[in-house]
Amino acid sequence: MAMPQNSTGENGFCFPQTLDFSHPSPCPSEAGQTFDVLSGQEACSTLLSNGTASSGMPSPSDSCAQPLCSTTPGEEETQFGEGIKYVSAEGEELACGWGGFTPGCLQLFNTSKGVLFFLCVASFLQGMTVNGFINTVITSIERRFDLRSYQSGLIASSYDIAACLCLTFVSYFGGNGHKPRWLGWGVLLMGLGSLLFALPHFTTGRYEARSAAEVGVCGGNQSLPCAQAASSLSGYRFVFMLGQFLHGMGATPLYTLGVTYLDENVKTNYSPVYIAVFYTAAILGPAAGYLVGGMFLNIYTEIGRETDLTPENTLWVGAWWIGFLGAGAASLLISIPILGYPQRLPGSQRYIVMRVSEAHQLKDGSHKKASDPDFGKTVKDLPRSVLLLLKNPTFIFLCLAGATEATLIAGMSTFGPKFLESQFSLSASEAATFFGYLVVPAGGGGTFLGGFLVNKFKLRCSGIIKLCLLCTVSSLLAIFIFFIHCPNMPMAGVTQMYEGSALPGGHLNLTAACNADCGCLQETYSPVCGSNDVMYYSPCHAGCKKVSENLRNGRKVYHECGCIEETLLPGPGDAEAGKCSSSCAKKPLLLFFMFVVILFTFLSSIPALTATLRCVSDRQRSFALGIQWIVVRTLGGIPGPIAFGSMIDRSCLLWQDQCGEQGSCYVYQNSAMSRYTLVAGLVYKVLGTTFFIVACLLYKPPPAESAPGSSDTSENGNSDLQEHKASLPAEEDI
8 A cells, every 4th residue: 555645644734735545445434435535634634654544533542542443463464564663552641631621622732733832822921021021121120119230130130040940850850741731830830920020010109200301401400319218119129039030930841841842742854843933932022022012111100190201211111010911911821721731642652653863872872771761750860861961972062052152142132232222323112122123033033944944954963963053153254244333423521522522531521611500410311412413411411401392203302502503503502302313324234244143043043952852862852951951041041141241331431320339331332342242252153163063073873773763754755654673463562
């Protein structure tokens, strides 16, 4: 009987072509009919890997756990020239539901596509909350709860600290347990963390701006309560840290057990595509977080209450809490269907047999210990599991390469908006939105494309590592674009003297004859753009005496500014609130190569993850991902923003003055920022390239004859479950 070439319905990929059998099926259905031709849609629901068809199946689990028809031993020998090995599913519940509640309508979602959908929603919510909302609203939280920068840094780090503490436990015991239950409870914890993160908004009093709208003009009330007692609101940082801790605990199973659950329940050659779709959703999440979070920040935090403040004002606090409420509620809802999935999907047992091991071969043969079915079920096997991974050089260097890439990704996600804000003279909300538009096609597209290429070219482990190396070298070449930069917009007293000459020795001098009598304070930073296209520290530092509102864009306009001279008419000029817009001619070139760097950085992520899964034994996959995440977070995710931040801070021209104490940076020198970004990028990209080269050179694949089975590939690239061994009776294997 001819094998169908496109019988891939069990892994969720359906082809529309008609499947034509050269002979009638030897296995009649219950009605005694035979099928000569099946459409692609019918094949997706009825065909199994041995090419026979069945109708009237009560559930997917029945169809995969029982033989399609009974045959005599004699018929078996002639029907199957080569034995087909099935894995027993007796005593295992494969239906989707909660306890004894397993309605038939739920079984429609009991497929790899159904799992992929719910896991994608969960990863999207995680990325949107942790990497999107928090990075977008952290400045507003600092302002609202009187937090210092290092305190907000602790809030951000709480996520990675929780993940590192939980990874070993979750990946080891969850990898040998009921993965969907671990995943569901994790998503539930994430939802509770988001709701807890939004709680301080409802337990504090109303936000009151500490100055009137007129403060800042020359001769106005310049007093600022410097001697104010420390605010009790800063204690809420512990609530934020606990919320982030729950985020970290909840997300731990998602990127370890979630990946291996997908990998175990689809064919090997489709696994990279599924994982790529899963990670693409995780990449789109932060992009959506930047865009949606930026929109919420344009809404005043006290909804329904009128205020004279505008989003451009440094005292403005947006509605930072709305996103966390929505994401928390959505996470609680999405955890319910995930908790209902079985330990393995119906039909997945055939992929276990079909899989060919590509695990790295250790010289002492100790890698064979992981093949023991009882290995990894008790705590006493934990040290041995760690030792096996540490003795795998390919795994170690893939982890180190992942850490270098994670450092760049963490640095880019944290300081990418700040880089755009400085180079192109944008507001914080504009820069966050702009960066979101850049990350969606580059990060999301690169992630999906990486998995697609692995599947398209049917790459084995060594070929996958070479693809990672090619991507890393490409992004290394593109990163040289940071040799160029956009010039700083001229700013009086910071980049040039008030009369236009250069600053002597680069020292700041915000005071000039035109504003000497205004009594301006350096604590009130509110940049304005003069009619002469020069920026000023504040309306007071520009010598402005009157203020009105521009009806066209709603921004404040300051008049009679003594430090601004009109070019056409003699007398003082005007200034508008906000930064001067940049007209940098290098902007398109910078954006294009930034896009290329992000694209190739994310392009290697799924191939690197697939190589990690392939180079370790099957029973160690979840645990290997857990150990890899610990290495990536410890060496990359946690120190990455610190390393990038410290280098970027070296390019600061103007620091915030909080009553004599140094705060955050207001103005960066663009040339120095580009230079330091180039240095950091080159160091980590060169390290990543080196680690991928070493991993490729040290990888030792198993010999061809040691593979437990081989997969015949049809012209369409679909593997059929065949074993080139003696025939086995079907009744013994099922």
